[in-house]
Amino acid sequence: MSDSAHPFQLDQYILHHVMDSHEWHLPFMPVIHLPSFLSLHALMVIICAVMLLVLFCVIYRKNDRVPTGVTNLLETFVQFIRDEIAVPSLGEEDGVKLTPLFCTFFFFILGLNLLGQIPVFATATANIGVTAPLALIVFALMTGGAIRKNGLMGFVKAFVPSGVPWPVLLLIIPLEILGVFIKTFALMVRLFANMLAGHMVIFALLGLVVLFGVWALPAVILAVGISLLEVLVVFLQAYIFVLLSAVFIGQMYHPEH
Amino acid sequence: MQPIEIAHLGRVLVGIGFGLCAVGAGIGVGQIVAAALNGIARQPEQAGKIQTVMFIGAALVEGVALLCAVFCFLALQS
Numbered sequence: 433m434s435d436s437a438h439p440f441q442l443d444q445y446i447l448h449h450v451m452d453s454h455e456w457h458l459p460f461m462p463v464i465h466l467p468s469f470l471s472l473h474a475l476m477v478i479i480c481a482v483m484l485l486v487l488f489c490v491i492y493r494k495n496d497r498v499p500t501g502v503t504n505l506l507e508t509f510v511q512f513i514r515d516e517i518a519v520p521s522l523g524e525e526d527g528v529k530l531t532p533l534f535c536t537f538f539f540f541i542l543g544l545n546l547l548g549q550i551p552v553f554a555t556a557t558a559n560i561g562v563t564a565p566l567a568l569i570v571f572a573l574m575t576g577g578a579i580r581k582n583g584l585m586g587f588v589k590a591f592v593p594s595g596v597p598w599p600v601l602l603l604i605i606p607l608e609i610l611g612v613f614i615k616t617f618a619l620m621v622r623l624f625a626n627m628l629a630g631h632m633v634i635f636a637l638l639g640l641v642v643l644f645g646v647w648a649l650p651a652v653i654l655a656v657g658i659s660l661l662e663v664l665v666v667f668l669q670a671y672i673f674v675l676l677s678a679v680f681i682g683q684m685y686h687p688e689h
Numbered sequence: 690m691q692p693i694e695i696a697h698l699g700r701v702l703v704g705i706g707f708g709l710c711a712v713g714a715g716i717g718v719g720q721i722v723a724a725a726l727n728g729i730a731r732q733p734e735q736a737g738k739i740q741t742v743m744f745i746g747a748a749l750v751e752g753v754a755l756l757c758a759v760f761c762f763l764a765l766q767s
Contacts, residue, residue, distance in 0.1 A: 617756075618749070618753070618756065619752075621752065622755055625759050679745060
């Protein structure tokens with residue numbers, strides 16, 4: 433554990449566990465050194481992708497008349513995303529067309545978050561290099577997709593609300609343009625900060641055990657409680673990401689001004 | 690009279706900033722959920738729509754608070 437040559441530092445302990453590295457610590461096994469092109473969080477992303485492929489291509493039985501078991505569970509989620517998230521924000525045809533994207537977001541983020549709760553794996557969504565591409569996809573849809581749907585003039589007109597005197601327009605148009613960037617940025621930071629903060633709290637509490645020994649037993653109980661709360665946060669953050677991206681894309685696709 | 694010296698004044702103020710962002714998040718989300726509860730109490734059949742709007746509002750407010758937390762953390766590092 434710690435000795436005079438390597439004194440225990442709490443901040444190093446926390447940072448080492450939540451940040452990306454090239455080593456994978458498995459229990460009761462020697463440390464696995466990852467090659468330079470594959471970092472720990474990238475390995476988590478690959479594991480989650482393989483898991484999702486197995487879940488949806490192998491375990492999901494497409495040919496049953498009546499879905500049962502895992503098939504039923506997956507269909508419930510997908511139907512919820514299509515009917516409660518995509519179609520109300522985007523309308524009938526766009527909602528159904530973009531539902532695969534939102535399902536991908538939801539199951540990918542949920543899978544990565546849940547993998548991070550298991551002590552052997554690491555949380556890849558606590559890395560801003562993982563949430564940034566997700567937000568960039570939403571940004572590409574909000575701008576490029578809206579331009580393709582409404583035309584360039586329609587896209588520019590979306591920033592100009594109707595029936596507004598022109599001095600107020602001078603204020604509103606930059607704010608709306610800035611709003612697109614801020615919404616994407618907030619989407620990225622919300623998921624990243626929620627996951628990172630949850631894990632930092634848990635590791636801070638567990639690091640107290642090394643510092644104080646058996647007197648830190650209440651800290652372990654608190655860490656268990658916060659881990660349970662974090663399962664709720666995991667589901668909520670995945671749902672919120674998909675819900676907000678649907679709302680933002682819907683705002684750009686159908687400007688209601 | 691001697692001027693008072695506080696060691697690491699910058700860090701103390703960043704800590705206060707951290708606490709303020711938590712206060713903002715708590716008050717904001719509390720107001721939103723209170724309004725949602727009022728709405729559901731008045732019209733229980735609209736509970737689904739009200740819940741959806743509550744989640745969207747809470748996520749936006751929490752996003753601002755988390756943004757502030759991230760910036761405070763960065764300020765603490767440098």
